[in-house]
Amino acid sequence: MQNNPIKNIVIVGGGTAGWMTAAALSRYLPPKDYTIKLIESDQIGTIGVGEATIPGIRDFNNKLGIDENEFMRATKATYKLGIEFIDWTKKGHAYVHPFSYFGHDLNGVPFHNYWLKQKQLGDTTNISEYSIGYTAAKLNKFSHPTSDQKSVLSKFFYAFHLDATLYANYLRKFSSKAGVERIEGKVINVSTRKSDGFIEKLTLESGQTIQGDLFIDCSGFRGLLIEQTLKTGYQDWSHWLPCDRAIAVQTVSTEDAIPYTKATAREAGWQWKIPLQSRVGNGYVYSSQYISDEQAKQTLLSNIEGEMITEPKFIPFKAGKRNKLWNRNCVAIGLSSGFLEPLESTSIHLIQTSIMKLITHFPDQAFNPVDIQDYNNQMNRQFEQVKDFLILHYKTTQRDDSPFWKYCKSMAIPKELEHRINLFIETGHIVNCEKEVFVYSNWAAVLLGQELFPKVYHPRVDCINPEQLKILLAQMKLTIAKSVSTMPSHLETINRFCKA
Ligand SMILES: Cc1cc2nc3c(=O)[nH]c(=O)nc-3n(C[C@H](O)[C@H](O)[C@H](O)COP(=O)(O)OP(=O)(O)OC[C@H]3O[C@@H](n4cnc5c(N)ncnc54)[C@H](O)[C@@H]3O)c2cc1C
Structure with a gap:
């Protein structure tokens, strides 16, 4: 059976989402086979925030063949080793969610169990001291992870703080070189096909019309195509994430x-x-x-x-997501698809995931509903995973010093999250999440950071002789401290590689 390929792709919006999409599509779709047009309106502008990222952004840039130092210079970026949460658990308390592991597993038992045993024996060492990411961050140090997997200096990840407007400009240049056509103008009308409601063409204020086969809605919160035109509907999650x-x-x-x-x-x-x-x-x-x-x-x-x-x-804003991120011949990417507040810097990550999944599920003229359903299912899971991880920070507060925190502490939470928290408290186990946006080390950092301490540690921890365990843990801590002391300062690394 032959494919009936699509030819014309139209992206509406030139914010971070629009230009990330244009850049990635121009990298993966040969210009001889596809035309890509991006419409943006200087009059409307972009949201102008969105500056913190998580490590996955490096994969995205790598896939596009972007040179990291050039990108950092262009976006005035700094390196990011994690997030410090101050006063979340209770006033006067702080913890870091680092992009790195705590210690390392012994006999296949996750490290936090050994730390718990030591804690129960009266050791007051904070688990963070077994994290190279935490230790480097707090000493204001940074060097790139080494490729030697035996070295503790390879056991962390990093992301960036960047200027989102400059990132969009950078990707605009990248996309233009790769053949993307930018059209300046405001879309004032969207025409749909009578037979099936597919989007057919857009009309700009200037009178120009633009036809397409696949439309990508990167128009921001307004959701010009996905909502204003296709009336896709929105799941409101503000009862769990009340910031608006x-x-x-x-x-x-x-x-x-x-x-x-x-x-x-x-x-x-x-x-x-x-x-x-x-x-x-x-x-x-x-x-x-x-x-x-x-x-x-x-x-x-x-x-x-x-x-x-x-x-x-x-x-x-309103926390939540569209009922479908892909509806008919329209895929919503970025703020048009939904929004989860920036507590864990996940929006740009969700944009890159949407783009990469679109490339995997790239349609032909048939717009196979099974494929579209699968895309929607996968993206729903991504949003749900981020949502639950964010709720965790609020729900597990000990604060009751304001009506807001009282609400957060007492609110009902999604069943799946409730199970994860209970499982951790009762057994110390973290639900298998290795294929999720946030994996074991991320969950461990926030659960323990919020002072949710399991009642028991893993039974196999006792297979290691207590004296031997004490020595092992002391060695881990020392190795980390020594290794970090050899790192240059964050500023020295910036000056050496990517000073703007
Ligand atoms: C308070 C806040 C903090 C955030 N912090 C972070 C963070 O730290 N990390 C992170 O990853 N994300 C963060 N985000 C999210 C991040 O800002 C967005 O995901 C990202 O900027 C993408 O936005 P966008 O491109 O979807 O929309 P926008 O930037 O709003 O762009 C919309 C585009 O559509 C165009 N447009 C709209 N209507 C029309 C029309 N009729 N005709 C033509 N063009 C049109 C506009 O001109 C613009 O180019 C934050 C968001 C908020 C609200």
Whole structure:
């Protein structure tokens, strides 16, 4: 049987999602077989936030053949080894979710079980001290992981803090070189086919019409195609993730950039601090049910360092996702597909996952419904996994000093998450999540960081003689401390490889 290939791909939107999509499609679809057009409106502009990433972004850039140092220079990026959560568990408490392992498994038993046994014996060493990512981050050190798998210096991952607008510009140049046609203009009408409701063409304010076979909606929260045209519907998750607004402001750097994001819990939400080479991104993500815009603004402005270089900007949102991310001949990527607040910096990751899955499930004119269903199922799982991981941070707080935190602490949570938390508390087991967005080490970091300590450790831990265990753990800690002491500072590495 022959394929009936599609030819014309139209992307609406030139934010991070639009240009990431254009860049990846132009890399994987030969220009002799496909035309790719991207429409964006300078008049509407982009959301202008989205600066912290998780390590998967490196795979995306690598697949596109992007040189990391050039990309970092162009986006004024810094390295990111994790996120520090301040005041989440309780006021005065902090922990880091590092992009690295804690210690290493012994006899096939996950490391946190050994640490738990030591803790029960009275050892007060924080589990973070067995993490190279944590130790480097806190000492403001960074060097690229080595390829020698025997070295502890290979046992961490890293991501970036970047200027999202510059990233989109960088990918725009990349895409233009690869043959993507950029069209400046505002889409004012979308025509659909009577027979099946497929999108046929777009009309711009200038009167120009653009036809396509496959339409990719990267138009941001408005969801111009997926929602305004196709009425796909939205699953509202705000009862689990009650923050519904953010206020963002950029400031001048007052210190050397640190290699981690800071997320500080506040009365009705949390504040981000993201250090770039050129400046610092700050924002307060909050629930409008519990605090007014004016109070949020005051809170943010009284907790920033350095002179403001932009006016504070309010951004409303609703946690959730579209009922279908792919509907008929339209695929929603980026904010048009749904939004989960930036606590774990996952939006850009969800964009790259959507793109790579679209490339895998690339359609022909038949737009096979089974394939579309499979894409939607896979993307639903991705959103659900991120959603549950985010809820974990709120639900497990010990705080009850404001109505917002009281709500979070007492709210009902999804059954699957409830099971994961119970399983961990009762047995110390972490549900097998190695194929998920967040894997064992991520769950361990947040569960233990939030002070959820299992009642028991794994029975096989006792197979190691206690004295021997003590020595092994002390050695691990020492190896990490010694290895980190050989690393250059974060700034030295930036200056050496990618100074903007
Ligand atoms: C408060 C906040 C903080 C965030 N922080 C992070 C973070 O730290 N890490 C992370 O990974 N993500 C973060 N995100 C998410 C991130 O900002 C987005 O995922 C990312 O910027 C992609 O946005 P987008 O391209 O989908 O939409 P947008 O940037 O809104 O772009 C929409 C595009 O569509 C165009 N458009 C819209 N309508 C029309 C029309 N009618 N005609 C023509 N063009 C049109 C616009 O001109 C624009 O080019 C954050 C989001 C918020 C709200």
